[in-house]
Amino acid sequence: MSNSNGTAGASPAKPAAENAPAVNPSNFIKDIIAEDLKTGKHASIVTRFPPEPNGYLHIGHAKSICLNFGLAKEYGGRCHLRFDDTNPCKEDIEYIESIERDVRWLGFDWKENLYYASDYYDKLYEYAVALIKMDKAYVCELSGDEMREYRGTLTEGGKESPHRNRPVAESLDLFERMKKGEFEDGKLVLRAKIDMNSPNINMRDPIIYRIRHTAHHRTGDKWCIYPMYDFTHCVSDAIEKITHSICTLEFEDHRPLYDWFLDVLKTECHPRQIEFARLNLTYTVMSKRKLLELVDKKYVGGWDDPRMPTISGLRRRGYTPGAIRNFCEMIGVAKSNSTVDFAMLEYCLREDLNKRALRVMGVMKPLKLVITNYPDGAVEELDAQNNPEDESAGTRKIPFSKVLYIESDDFREDPPNKFFRLAPGREVRLKHAYYIKCESVIKDEKGDIVELRCTYDPATKGGWSDDGRKVQGTLHWISAAHAISCEVRLYDQLFTKTNPDETSAGDYKENLNAGSFTSLYPCYVEPGLKTAKPEDRFQFLRQGYFCADADSTPEKIVFNRTVTLVDTWAKLEKKMQVKK
RNA sequence: UGGGGAGUCGUCUAAUGGUAGGACAGCAGACUCUGGAUCUGUACGUGAGAGUUCGAUUCUUUCCUCCCCAGCCA
Numbered sequence: 001m002s003n004s005n006g007t008a009g010a011s012p013a014k015p016a017a018e019n020a021p022a023v024n025p026s027n028f029i030k031d032i033i034a035e036d037l038k039t040g041k042h043a044s045i046v047t048r049f050p051p052e053p054n055g056y057l058h059i060g061h062a063k064s065i066c067l068n069f070g071l072a073k074e075y076g077g078r079c080h081l082r083f084d085d086t087n088p089c090k091e092d093i094e095y096i097e098s099i100e101r102d103v104r105w106l107g108f109d110w111k112e113n114l115y116y117a118s119d120y121y122d123k124l125y126e127y128a129v130a131l132i133k134m135d136k137a138y139v140c141e142l143s144g145d146e147m148r149e150y151r152g153t154l155t156e157g158g159k160e161s162p163h164r165n166r167p168v169a170e171s172l173d174l175f176e177r178m179k180k181g182e183f184e185d186g187k188l189v190l191r192a193k194i195d196m197n198s199p200n201i202n203m204r205d206p207i208i209y210r211i212r213h214t215a216h217h218r219t220g221d222k223w224c225i226y227p228m229y230d231f232t233h234c235v236s237d238a239i240e241k242i243t244h245s246i247c248t249l250e251f252e253d254h255r256p257l258y259d260w261f262l263d264v265l266k267t268e269c270h271p272r273q274i275e276f277a278r279l280n281l282t283y284t285v286m287s288k289r290k291l292l293e294l295v296d297k298k299y300v301g302g303w304d305d306p307r308m309p310t311i312s313g314l315r316r317r318g319y320t321p322g323a324i325r326n327f328c329e330m331i332g333v334a335k336s337n338s339t340v341d342f343a344m345l346e347y348c349l350r351e352d353l354n355k356r357a358l359r360v361m362g363v364m365k366p367l368k369l370v371i372t373n374y375p376d377g378a379v380e381e382l383d384a385q386n387n388p389e390d391e392s393a394g395t396r397k398i399p400f401s402k403v404l405y406i407e408s409d410d411f412r413e414d415p416p417n418k419f420f421r422l423a424p425g426r427e428v429r430l431k432h433a434y435y436i437k438c439e440s441v442i443k444d445e446k447g448d449i450v451e452l453r454c455t456y457d458p459a460t461k462g463g464w465s466d467d468g469r470k471v472q473g474t475l476h477w478i479s480a481a482h483a484i485s486c487e488v489r490l491y492d493q494l495f496t497k498t499n500p501d502e503t504s505a506g507d508y509k510e511n512l513n514a515g516s517f518t519s520l521y522p523c524y525v526e527p528g529l530k531t532a533k534p535e536d537r538f539q540f541l542r543q544g545y546f547c548a549d550a551d552s553t554p555e556k557i558v559f560n561r562t563v564t565l566v567d568t569w570a571k572l573e574k575k576m577q578v579k580k
Numbered sequence: 581u582g583g584g585g586a587g588u589c590g591u592c593u594a595a596u597g598g599u600a601g602g603a604c605a606g607c608a609g610a611c612u613c614u615g616g617a618u619c620u621g622u623a624c625g626u627g628a629g630a631g632u633u634c635g636a637u638u639c640u641u642u643c644c645u646c647c648c649c650a651g652c653c654a
Contacts, residue, residue: 087654
């Protein structure tokens with residue numbers, strides 16, 4: 001593929017950094033921050049994104065990432081990336097690496113502020129000891145079952161543990177021995193001494209340390225006791241001098257405990273926890289447990305399956321970081337549970353891709369078309385615009401010859417009303433090329449159409465006619481002799497229901513969409529796409545946005561359909577069918 | 581039935597006592613060498629009642645609905 005401005009035809013869409021958010025609305029968290037800055041409560045802000053490395057990041061995390069990093073950027077503060085790695089049983093280095101990669105890909109930079117809760121294990125231990133010395137924590141020997149029994153219920157208070165009032169020195173000794181590994185998993189725990197009758201169950205003497213003889217991915221065998229989330233999180237925030245600790249709604253009940261620890265410990269810094277509603281999307285499951293199950297039980301190809309709502313899946317599918325960031329701005333931040341229409345995400349995607357994706361032609365379901373009055377063996381190089389939305393994208397040359405492929409869907413022997421494409425006796429334009437007229441249809445013995453015979457008008461070169469003659473349709477095409485054959489993978493929603501959790505048997509997997517993946521081969525694309533690299537994005541004219549997949553080989557390129565173009569004709573046709 | 585939250589167009593989200601606005605989706609049209617993009621127009625909403633007020637999405641109150649919490653997960 002030649003190119004008038006020197007860029008390779010198959011170069012990827014431009015980097016996401018060029019794409020500034022289109023909208024920048026306010027929200028209740030910004031209001032709080034603006035107030036804190038105005039009153040002088042804080043001179044600048046510090047936020048954090050605190051993932052547990054026990055799974056891949058998904059679009060819901062992207063909302064939190066955009067929020068936390070976005071706030072820091074907007075108010076000139078900083079945002080930390082902190083791994084909340086307090087449960088070695090579920091965590092893995094693989095997840096740490098994927099999370100770092102995904103946050104970076106989304107366009108955010110934590111600079112030197114990369115932390116791990118496990119970095120604070122020593123301090124956390126000291127704080128726990130301090131709690132015991134203040135008689136605000138004790139070692140408890142109740143079993144798991146007993147603990148549950150003593151906890152009480154939603155409507156009734158709990159009972160105090162028989163160990164609750166053991167001497168401080170005894171708890172100190174026991175805790176020390178827990179640390180030394182003298183007890184088996186589950187034998188003892190360290191508990192905060194708060195109030196077994198609190199209507200808030202989180203305050204009924206919550207566990208702050210448990211025994212786990214499990215190696216940690218970062219601290220190895222150094223510890224066999226690990227701190228719990230509620231204790232770790234607030235202390236980590238305080239250590240890092242976080243000003244606004246933003247989390248999701250389900251932690252609202254934990255806020256009194258967050259505050260209790262920091263108040264009792266009298267930490268210098270006492271961040272304010274603020275909760276917002278997590279993202280839900282139609283046709284999508286977002287829980288880590290379910291996504292992990294889809295991967296583990298091979299309902300999908302992996303965490304980066306292009307149908308997954310994971311960042312890696314979206315990336316592989318062809319989503320751009322800019323589209324995701326704009327989406328996160330567009331949906332806003334509030335406290336009411338909500339489910340965003342997937343169409344909004346697709347809108348952001350198309351908007352972004354439209355501006356930046358190079359236009360090329362590709363035929364999904366090829367139908368052979370012979371131009372009977374075109375000279376045998378002749379080849380013309382025609383000019384084609386790379387992106388009508390971006391003059392600077394330049395033009396390229398595409399080969400034209402006697403035998404072409406067009407899209408099967410672009411021909412109807414018996415065209416319905418309002419079908420503007422090719423049909424017997426009809427004239428249409430081949431994009432960037434000529435007007436052609438269908439003269440005859442060739443079928444095989446089964447009656448299937450195998451070839452079209454057409455004539456072209458040499459006076460319409462480039463796709464224009466000087467005589468004012470209009471054609472209703474414009475078709476994409478590929479010169480058969482120059483076509484690169486490739487595989488195209490089409491995706492649909494992974495689930496058939498807007499809410500996959502709406503089930504009869506209680507299993508969301510019954511709503512899995514059996515038709516969510518389709519592969520087409522051979523498809524034909526322009527010769528310039530031969531060098532396409534994974535994640536290179538294109539618009540296949542009239543069809544949609546596609547990107548090369550990592551499964552591509554030098555012999556066969558694989559394209560993923562990222563998203564279709566808005567298809568007014570398909571909508572119209574569907575409507576006409578419904579009418580019938 | 582304990583505690584904590586939330587209810588604004590179909591969906592997401594503004595309006596913080598003064599004209600209920602925007603976006604997506606929908607519908608209709610214009611334009612177009614992509615039935616894309618773009619542009620124009622259009623329909624659609626304050627959970628219910630009572631109260632305060634000249635005036636209530638906003639304040640008070642009663643009710644209704646939905647979500648979260650009884651992991652040694654986060």
